[in-house]
Amino acid sequence: MTDATADAPIDRRRAEAVARIGARRRFALAIPAAILAYLVYVFFAFDIPGLAERVRLDNAATLVADSYSHKVHVTRDNRSGEVTVAKEGERRATYPQELEPDWVARGDTVRVELEDGHAVILGAENTATYLHPEFGPIEAQASRAGGVQIDIAEADLPDWISYSSSRLDIRTDAGRLTMTRSRTEVHRYFFGWELFWFTLDSPYYNRSLTEIAFGEQLDPARPNLVGAWQDFWNNGIWRHGDVAWAMAETILMAFLGTFGAAMVALPLAFIAAKNFTPLRLVRGVARRVFDFLRGVDALIWTIVLSRAFGPGPLTGALAILFTDTGSFGKIFSEALENVDGKQIEGVASTGARPVQRYRFGVLPQVMPVLLSQVLYFFESNTRSATVIGAITGGGIGLLITQAIITQKDWEEVTYYIILIVVTVMLMDWLSGVLRRRLIKGDGG
């Protein structure tokens, strides 16, 4: 080729080079153009213009606010006139009278102090007055006949008040007042997750760590540390015990699935490797089995298996096992095809039987590679187990999808996300450490 071009006249060689460069330039331009065309197509296929209408920014705001703060509801039942104070309005988080926060003052009327000098007075006859330091007081009354009434003409309403005869909603940075025919509610916002350590009925609520560890015994029946641990672990709102179990189940799924798959795949890989199975037909069957296991996606395996075994960690583990047996089989058999035959011959020359040849001639060569692959998969399967758990119904995946679907406990969602991310990063780190040790050949 070079000889031919060297003999050709210089003009022709030049022309050829220019043409080649031109072709390459056109090719280099064609790629961005193709990507751009694809993007334009997807832009319309995904209906991006319509997305702008569907975006729920208020949802995003609730989510962000909920993930780091909580609110306390002061609720008056407009029929009985009874006033309760509860975190997030949950019945199990209702304050007993003597523990009520000091910003709620009970008397003939109930005065709720909000931030920045705002306050709400819940008065007689189902009235409520929002005291706004700049705007002035806003008075509203709920009655069975007239619905909700307000003392401002509708034309003068500022945009932070939304009002109709069935519902009044005043939102400011200091808090929120809502009133319907049946109830009046005041929200005040606080930083942090509510009742994360202890619920209100626990004697350890609102005590500092030093108080619990070194202070006097708070519950006559139990030593402080034991009692505090029990109340924390059985916290009725955050359910730390159940969450820990769910997280453990998720890791268990990944562990059983990954290592089970490795154990199943190893003997099969010998059958699929060219240098161990001379029979082409047998090899082909083993390889097709791997292809099938990988081709039937984890999603399909999960569905099929959850029909047979029901929801739970075992189903998830089996789904991982089935998919990964295919992947491992492929990887392992490729590794086995690359082993050095001399070492096997050496072992064979000492009179070793086939099993011994594999044990001492083959496994020591491939073990570090295989184990490091297995560990790599283990780490990534911890994440997959979350997803599989969401489909089959097990582990932390179930908890997090449930919490997201109810669309109100975003602080729990945040808690689960943090747990998952920390666990996955730990697994990543752990498998990295182990893999580095394996590759360096620590003993082996």
Place this chain on the structure above:
Amino acid sequence: MADLAAPAQLSPDDPRSAYMALVRRRRMYSGLTLLIFAVLFVGGFMVADARNAGGFWDGWHNMLDFPADVAEEAWAQRAEMPSLLWRYLPALIETLNIAALATLIGFFGGMALSLVSTRGLAPWPRLIPVFRRIMDILRAFPEIVVALVLIFMLGSGPVPAMIAIALHTAGALGKLYSEVNENADLKPVEGLHSVGARWGQRMAFGVIPQVAPNYLSYGLLRFEINIRASAILGFVGAGGIGYELRNSMTFGQGKFDEAAAIFLLLFLTIVAVDQLSSVWRNRLTYGTGVAG
């Protein structure tokens, strides 16, 4: 035990027993590791079995019931099969589009992240740990969580799934690419630097041509993974073929012919992409003259 703990005083007159002691100790360690592993595995299995709704030993004979039901129904309605396959093709294309766009965005994101977090190439070496942590976090987030949260904000549709997969892909590819970058030859970069090339130019003309085949190969592998992920995310509500599958599954008996069509489409797609990408990847790694 005492002779195991002290092989250091290997009496030169008796190297054989010292060696045997060493071997015995090593065997004991690996035996112990194996024993711990076996205990963990069996114990873990028993726990998982106990906490599962259906037991391991009872489930096996049910294992084939569902596929048999599906196959039976699909066979009874086999005349309908081509039209069903045609009907679900748009959903399949949506799933593929989610995966493709996510891979594309993740590819460029991962490329950028890897270049700023590789020693020797990074424009701001001090920030390398920061970018590494960003990649770790991107990888650690399960796609399903991001997708579900985004569905809450953006409404259901392909976009939340696409963003979720793209974020994860950027983290995963970023890590692989930075390992590739570490093996890149720095001489072209230095040469470009000496003639006054800016950072972007040094990367585009000094690094990318060296690493492009590896990048593309990993990108293809990721595309394959992303198709699976996008099908799964569809199942939890992000559109595409997974969503159709869930609908036909919740209908249960009577709609299994649809489930069968979807299974078939998904299986064929995954096998096809798997084969194609392995052919391309082989060509990229062993090269047929395309290299820059």
